[in-house]
Structure formats: structure tokens, C-alpha cells
Amino acid sequence: MISLAWPMGLFSKRVATWLRILMTQVLYIAPLFWFMELAQNMAWRQVNGDWGWVFPESPYHWFSFGSLILWAGCVAMLWSLHFFWFYPRRVKVWTRIAIATVFTFAGEWFGGYMAANVFGHPLQVWPGSPLVYVHWCAMFFWMSNCIIYHLVTVDVVDLTPAYDAPPDEEAPAAQTA
Known part of the structure; x- marks a missing residue:
């Protein structure tokens, strides 16, 4: 958790840690999520006979490279939830999943709304x-x-x-004779 009572050096170290890990996660996980989106849309088509979601301005219609920016935002949201909320409060895994699911669902709607109504490119x-x-x-x-x-x-x-790892067991105190 970020506190205003922290010294500036500790605050900047914490922000640097958050940013470093965010960049690593975006590099690896955003493309993974993008490929998962393709697989999910293809599975939707197999089950329902038509694409679940379409990209009106994409020449491919059923996928878009532009959605990578939303996947980067998704990774940023998930990492921020973990770093600032879930881990410091030791939220249980299934509670994390439920909360993150609601946030990402709302994030998809918000991203689509912003793209169409603010930027003019659905x-x-x-x-x-x-x-x-x-x-x-x-x-x-x-x-x-x-x-x-x-x-x-x-x-x-x-x-x-490393702070996300369970704490090591403390070594027993040395006995003196």
C-alpha cells in the first residue's frame, strides 16, 4: 500500500518495482491474452455458428491487432489490483478471481465505449x-x-x-551452552 507517510525514496522504489514488473507482464501476458481472445472467438463461432464479437474497422472482421492495447490495459489493471489491493490484504485466490473478473468485464465495456464514443473508432x-x-x-x-x-x-x-513468495521459516535461535 502506498502511504503519504513514507519517505520519498521508499515511495519511488515501490513505484519503480510496480512499473518494472508491469512492463515485464505486458511484454509476456498481453500477447498471450490476445491469442486467447482469438481462440475464444473461434470457439464461440464453433458453438454458436457466428463470431461472438467483431471488429468493425478491422479488415479481418473477427480479430484486430488494435485490441492489443486493451490487453495491455487489462494486464495493467490485473497487476495493479494484485500489487495494491490483493497481496497487501492477503485476499484469497477465488475472491481475487471473482473481483478481477468483474473489474475486467467492466473494463472491456469501458474500453469499447471509449474507443467508439470518444475516439470515434469502435x-x-x-x-x-x-x-x-x-x-x-x-x-x-x-x-x-x-x-x-x-x-x-x-x-x-x-x-x-519476491515479496509475493511465502515467508521463509525462521531458523531456530542458536543455542549457547
């Missing part, structure tokens, strides 16, 4: 969805993405800092 659109930029069915995809994020960053590659 990114993703879910045909037939009342929310336009995301569908309620996407909760399942977001939950799977949050599980993958947790597994990759903590359990497989350890793209989190």
Missing part, C-alpha cells in the same frame, strides 16, 4: 448484445483469463516480485 462490438461492447456471456471468458493470469504470474513463471 474496436469490438458484440452483435445482439444490449451492452454493445461486451456480452454477459463474456464473464466466463474473463474468469478464465483471470485464472490464467494468476497461474502464469504466480505459479508458473513468477512474474511477481
